[in-house]
Amino acid sequence: MFHETDYSKEELNVLFDMLKAAEVKTLCKEFHLQDSCGTKLKHVQILLKYVTSQRTLSGASDSKTILRKRIAEMLGHCIKLCDIPREIFRRVLMVYTLPQQQITENDLYVQLLMMHAVQKGTTKFPEYSILKTGHIFISRDEAVMFQKAYELRQSLQEAIARKDWKVAQNITFTASEEFRLVLQDNAQTSRARELPFFLRRFTSGSIYAHALNEGIDTLKKDKGFLVECVTLLEMLIDQDIYLLHYRGFWYEKLALLLQHHLHNATQAADVIIKAMNDSHVNEVQQYTINSRGLKLHDLKKGGLNKNMKRKLYHNLNEALDSPPNITIKAKSVPNYGAGLKRVYVEEDEVEHTTTYSSVEEFALSYYQKQGFIRGQHTEGSIIISLYGLLFWDVIYETPVQNVYQSSYQSYPLDFNYPEFYHNRKDIIENKLKEIKNMSSELIQNLVRERYEKYENVTSIVNWDRLPQINSLLPLVVSLGPKLLAKICERLIKNYRMARSGFPDLLVWSPNQLKFKFVEVKGPNDHLSDNQILWLDFLSNAGADVEVCHIK
Numbered sequence: 001m002f003h004e005t006d007y008s009k010e011e012l013n014v015l016f017d018m019l020k021a022a023e024v025k026t027l028c029k030e031f032h033l034q035d036s037c038g039t040k041l042k043h044v045q046i047l048l049k050y051v052t053s054q055r056t057l058s059g060a061s062d063s064k065t066i067l068r069k070r071i072a073e074m075l076g077h078c079i080k081l082c083d084i085p086r087e088i089f090r091r092v093l094m095v096y097t098l099p100q101q102q103i104t105e106n107d108l109y110v111q112l113l114m115m116h117a118v119q120k121g122t123t124k125f126p127e128y129s130i131l132k133t134g135h136i137f138i139s140r141d142e143a144v145m146f147q148k149a150y151e152l153r154q155s156l157q158e159a160i161a162r163k164d165w166k167v168a169q170n171i172t173f174t175a176s177e178e179f180r181l182v183l184q185d186n187a188q189t190s191r192a193r194e195l196p197f198f199l200r201r202f203t204s205g206s207i208y209a210h211a212l213n214e215g216i217d218t219l220k221k222d223k224g225f226l227v228e229c230v231t232l233l234e235m236l237i238d239q240d241i242y243l244l245h246y247r248g249f250w251y252e253k254l255a256l257l258l259q260h261h262l263h264n265a266t267q268a269a270d271v272i273i274k275a276m277n278d279s280h281v282n283e284v285q286q287y288t289i290n291s292r293g294l295k296l297h298d299l300k301k302g303g304l305n306k307n308m309k310r311k312l313y314h315n316l317n318e319a320l321d322s323p324p325n326i327t328i329k330a331k332s333v334p335n336y337g338a339g340l341k342r343v344y345v346e347e348d349e350v351e352h353t354t355t356y357s358s359v360e361e362f363a364l365s366y367y368q369k370q371g372f373i374r375g376q377h378t379e380g381s382i383i384i385s386l387y388g389l390l391f392w393d394v395i396y397e398t399p400v401q402n403v404y405q406s407s408y409q410s411y412p413l414d415f416n417y418p419e420f421y422h423n424r425k426d427i428i429e430n431k432l433k434e435i436k437n438m439s440s441e442l443i444q445n446l447v448r449e450r451y452e453k454y455e456n457v458t459s460i461v462n463w464d465r466l467p468q469i470n471s472l473l474p475l476v477v478s479l480g481p482k483l484l485a486k487i488c489e490r491l492i493k494n495y496r497m498a499r500s501g502f503p504d505l506l507v508w509s510p511n512q513l514k515f516k517f518v519e520v521k522g523p524n525d526h527l528s529d530n531q532i533l534w535l536d537f538l539s540n541a542g543a544d545v546e547v548c549h550i551k
Contacts, residue, residue, distance in 0.1 A: 126396040149207035172215025179208035198414040209242040248285020251275035323535040325547035372507035380502025381465040388461040416496040474510035501530025
């Protein structure tokens with residue numbers, strides 16, 4: 001039996017989930033439980049409290065029975081998949097759509113809608129070759145272990161979203177025990193080591209490591225768990241199989257705990273030294289840890305002894321120079337409210353108009369008056385999209401084993417890993433050289449050709465944020481082939497690291513063929529490490545960069 005239609009014994013919570021918010025509100029009114037401003041959840045809570053505490057006159061049906069009858073009238077005929085067939089279907093769909101890791105009920109629903117959109121032709125993915133050399137899961141047990149781990153992590157994320165810290169902490173301890181068992185299982189660890197890094201994400205060990213990475217922050221909320229946090233972070237760092245790209249974050253968290261919470265500056269310095277010599281710590285993570293190390297080195301009260309200071313200093317790098325910056329004075333709306341973004345006011349005395357804008361929109365207006373008549377608040381989306389167009393053939397048409405596992409991928413599985421570069425090294429180096437030597441006409445033709453051929457294909461190109469082709473081409477000419485090649489090279493070699501931190505604004509003048517990358521900062525806003533490194537990289541690459549402070 002695959003389905004059933006009798007829902008008379010279902011829990012009320014399940015039935016309420018099937019109703020619309022307006023229908024639940026109607027039930028409240030019928031039972032004279034008024035709460036016009038409440039959410040669906042609040043209305044459900046009111047109804048549940050009522051039916052558990054109220055009864056009708058003697059001999060009549062109780063309130064719960066009456067409520068069930070009204071819900072049945074609202075829902076009408078319903079079909080429910082039986083538990084066992086539904087679980088089998090979920091597991092089959094999980095394996096089929098594995099690159100997206102859609103496992104929960106809501107995610108699977110979204111996945112089915114996407115697959116339907118592809119069938120209808122309203123959604124289209126790039127064309128690529130699927131070259132599988134084997135199965136990701138070599139047994140049913142592996143798939144079941146992966147699903148178990150993923151569902152535990154999902155429970156943790158739901159508890160964190162509810163701010164149910166006690167439940168989240170208990171799940172974190174469960175994940176830690178499961179992770180220890182994985183590390184002690186030679187069969188699992190040997191199997192994981194055989195996989196390339198980009199396929200290890202489909203192991204239960206990686207999912208438990210993700211859960212610990214998220215759960216440690218919930219444990220830190222209880223001072224009694226600080227030592228456990230240190231133990232868990234050390235366990236994550238001591239293994240070299242799962243989530244190696246997170247090692248920098250773990251080092252940084254551990255150094256912070258040891259220095260500020262457990263007041264052990266010497267152990268914190270040891271962690272920083274170890275991190276600075278770990279090849280798996282990327283440029284941004286290393287910069288963050290280096291900054292912490294410089295502050296610890298210069299600390300006078302509660303700091304390090306001379307020998308430890310000397311040892312730490314020899315493992316650190318000098319701080320980067322500050323980027324060029326300007327300050328613009330602006331008027332903002334008073335009493336804009338805690339937690340709300342500041343709204344700025346710009347008055348045009350000639351046109352007698354008043355414009356209200358965000359900090360980025362205010363900066364765009366300023367640069368427009370400086371001659372940069374085109375501009376966009378993109379945070380790198382234009383540049384990443386140009387990278388996608390210029391390297392479309394490398395990303396989607398170069399045959400690489402196991403990077404495409406299904407027909408519903410917007411990028412290869414190794415895209416966020418250094419393996420992306422290593423798996424295509426010769427092709428990428430030739431492509432970078434080709435782009436650097438392109439004339440303005442050739443690079444415009446290439447961008448135009450791929451824009452028109454692949455427009456709206458679901459890929460790394462953000463078509464919603466990309467300007468129309470006739471506006472985009474003057475920007476391509478302004479940036480120039482050499483700078484575009486240098487930016488693409490940084491994205492190619494570690495996209496996970498480089499995809500964030502790009503300057504807020506890209507402004508340009510089509511007529512003068514000039515451009516500027518601008519990071520905008522409002523009051524009390526500071527540059528992140530990712531932003532500092534991008535500004536430094538762009539400046540060294542010959543780009544015009546600036547930090548614009550709005551005061």
